[in-house]
Amino acid sequence: MSDIKTMRQQDSMRVEPGGTSGHTTLERGDKVAVKETKNGWSRVQAFELADRPIGWVPNTSFEDPEVEVIEKTDIAESCWDMELRFGISAHYLAAVAELRSNTTADEKDGLVGPFRLSQSEFDAGRVDKDLEGDFQSEDISNWRKQTTVFAAMTRRAEDELEKLLGHGQRASAAELYLAQMLGPETAATLIMTPTTAVGTVLKDVKDRDQLLQRYALSGDKTGEMTLQKIADDLTPALKAVESFITEAGASIVAEVVAALPVGGGASDGATIMGSGNYPNIYPEGVLVQGDDLVVRNAKASNFNDRSTASGVDASDPNELGCALPLPGSTATQGTPLPNIGLKNTRPKVLVKNREQQKEVTVELIDVGPSASVSSKAGIDLTFAAFRGLGEDLNKGIIPVDFTVIGGARFVPPVLLSSVKGSDEPPWVTEGRKDIDFHETGDNRGIQKFCDQAHCGSEGEPWCAIWANAKLEVSGIGGTRDARAVSFSQHPNFIKLNGPALGGIAVWEHHVGFYMGQSLDGRQIWILGGNQDDMVSKEFKLRDDTFRGYWWPRSVPMPQVGVIQVTSEAGGLARKVT
Numbered sequence: 001m002s003d004i005k006t007m008r009q010q011d012s013m014r015v016e017p018g019g020t021s022g023h024t025t026l027e028r029g030d031k032v033a034v035k036e037t038k039n040g041w042s043r044v045q046a047f048e049l050a051d052r053p054i055g056w057v058p059n060t061s062f063e064d065p066e067v068e069v070i071e072k073t074d075i076a077e078s079c080w081d082m083e084l085r086f087g088i089s090a091h092y093l094a095a096v097a098e099l100r101s102n103t104t105a106d107e108k109d110g111l112v113g114p115f116r117l118s119q120s121e122f123d124a125g126r127v128d129k130d131l132e133g134d135f136q137s138e139d140i141s142n143w144r145k146q147t148t149v150f151a152a153m154t155r156r157a158e159d160e161l162e163k164l165l166g167h168g169q170r171a172s173a174a175e176l177y178l179a180q181m182l183g184p185e186t187a188a189t190l191i192m193t194p195t196t197a198v199g200t201v202l203k204d205v206k207d208r209d210q211l212l213q214r215y216a217l218s219g220d221k222t223g224e225m226t227l228q229k230i231a232d233d234l235t236p237a238l239k240a241v242e243s244f245i246t247e248a249g250a251s252i253v254a255e256v257v258a259a260l261p262v263g264g265g266a267s268d269g270a271t272i273m274g275s276g277n278y279p280n281i282y283p284e285g286v287l288v289q290g291d292d293l294v295v296r297n298a299k300a301s302n303f304n305d306r307s308t309a310s311g312v313d314a315s316d317p318n319e320l321g322c323a324l325p326l327p328g329s330t331a332t333q334g335t336p337l338p339n340i341g342l343k344n345t346r347p348k349v350l351v352k353n354r355e356q357q358k359e360v361t362v363e364l365i366d367v368g369p370s371a372s373v374s375s376k377a378g379i380d381l382t383f384a385a386f387r388g389l390g391e392d393l394n395k396g397i398i399p400v401d402f403t404v405i406g407g408a409r410f411v412p413p414v415l416l417s418s419v420k421g422s423d424e425p426p427w428v429t430e431g432r433k434d435i436d437f438h439e440t441g442d443n444r445g446i447q448k449f450c451d452q453a454h455c456g457s458e459g460e461p462w463c464a465i466w467a468n469a470k471l472e473v474s475g476i477g478g479t480r481d482a483r484a485v486s487f488s489q490h491p492n493f494i495k496l497n498g499p500a501l502g503g504i505a506v507w508e509h510h511v512g513f514y515m516g517q518s519l520d521g522r523q524i525w526i527l528g529g530n531q532d533d534m535v536s537k538e539f540k541l542r543d544d545t546f547r548g549y550w551w552p553r554s555v556p557m558p559q560v561g562v563i564q565v566t567s568e569a570g571g572l573a574r575k576v577t
Contacts, residue, residue, distance in 0.1 A: 003034040004141045005062040013055025017041035024053040033138045047138040070103050070143055076248035078144055082151035084339055091245050092173050099237035105143045113146040125153040148491045157184055162311055164188035174230040181215045190223030198226055274336030275557045277371045281378045286336045293407035300400040301377035302386040302393055308366035310342035314382050322349050323366035323380035331370040334557040338410040347406050353389040354399040360388035425502035426474040428513050431527050434535040456482035464511050466529025476552050484511040487550045496549040500558035503549035516563035
């Protein structure tokens with residue numbers, strides 16, 4: 001595992017130890033990973049910078065990083081994000097972090113972060129196919145990214161354990177934690193044969209003693225006794241985080257899963273088209289009709305996967321189920337459908353065969369099909385559901401209408417704002433209201449933005465604080481991190497392949513909202529904070545520190561394209577920090 005250090009002062013990376021010429025400037029506070037040390041110099045990698053440069057710096061230029069204090073409110077919100085994304089209990093994730101580390105981000109005995117992962121465990125987890133984004137080895141020290149990786153590891157462990165225990169048998173929290181400690185196969189054996197001793201099951205495991213010592217388990221105890229010990233250990237950890245999880249959950253549910261007005265409300269009758277290939281998949285869009293979401297003139301295919309996002313076995317010949325392209329995957333990017341956590345909520349879907357005029361009510365159990373399928377199918381049906389519509393499986397594709405019963409309550413308000421006649425993202429609309437706001441001193445007078453953003457403080461550079469504030473007041477949520485680069489690192493933001501109105505433009509030390517660019521493309525017109533000490537729309541050079549454009553993952557993907565503006569539209573930003 002690379003040794004993570006923090007730069008104590010500004011310095012340049014050299015090509016060789018003792019060199020005088022530098023190729024990259026590191027700022028005070030930048031994190032670096034030490035690769036090797038020689039004669040008072042260290043070869044380091046600046047893993048948070050865009051091109052992840054490597055070079056030599058004197059050992060006097062860096063120091064051990066301060067132990068990051070993780071606020072329980074912050075990790076509670078992160079755990080809820082993981083529940084919505086992976087279907088893993090937020091209570092379980094937070095309780096494990098509390099049990100393993102007292103919810104701290106430090107290192108102990110070679111184990112790092114709130115979930116106390118080894119480097120090999122993190123490296124194995126970070127390449128999970130269900131993870132989106134580029135996770136590096138050094139990200140083990142970023143507690144938010146570690147939470148995302150651990151959530152994916154938990155999802156995989158739970159799925160494997162459920163398969164081993166048999167159809168329909170869900171694992172308890174203690175059983176799941178046992179699977180994460182000793183592996184799903186060992187856990188399944190101890191669960192199904194509870195009088196078997198742990199040491200007996202682990203007798204052929206090479207690092208058996210280290211494994212038992214790490215988790216304070218006894219090889220003489222039976223599976224039943226071990227599960228009781230785990231339950232006893234998890235209970236106080238859960239009580240310590242329960243109030244934070246409950247509060248965070250209430251806030252997130254209010255923002256993300258808010259119920260829409262019933263019949264005749266402002267949102268009733270709105271049509272959500274989505275982006276990318278979805279206007280072709282759903283040519284009439286997704287209609288908000290009272291409490292329901294209605295899709296007409298779509299195509300249905302069939303599937304029979306044993307493993308689904310809900311845990312239901314779709315290969316069961318009697319299972320009436322379906323899969324819809326819910327957000328959270330690159331395969332469904334741009335979908336007009338809202339996020340629905342399938343582990344705890346499985347809405348009914350009424351499907352009608354447009355040719356046979358037959359109907360069947362099914363349960364939403366999985367995510368799919370992909371936006372790229374050549375058939376342009378917008379819903380997958382289990383074999384039983386497909387036959388229930390009067391069709392032979394060999395037909396493959398059939399025309400359907402379908403209704404997600406009660407689905408409107410899952411549509412976030414920001415999604416509705418995008419279908420009410422304006423292409424402008426709500427965070428841009430909120431940002432315009434602050435234009436001409438001016439700080440009252442050296443980065444002072446910004447407390448209202450800090451309060452809105454849930455990060456930063458008076459006296460700090462406030463471009464990222466302001467950007468976070470506008471996202472938060474729009475009901476979307478930001479990174480809650482006062483660093484500009486946090487938008488390029490946070491799992492809730494996805495990188496765009498080009499500019500878009502309102503796209504979050506990120507430099508190494510500045511961030512703002514894309515409003516356009518100069519004709520030659522060298523200057524980007526930014527709506528942002530801390531530009532000439534104020535909120536303004538100004539040009540900023542697209543230089544070597546520019547990282548790209550990002551977008552909130554919870555919001556449908558925008559239409560990417562250049563917006564050209566003339567020099568009269570705004571002045572070149574002189575002070576942007």
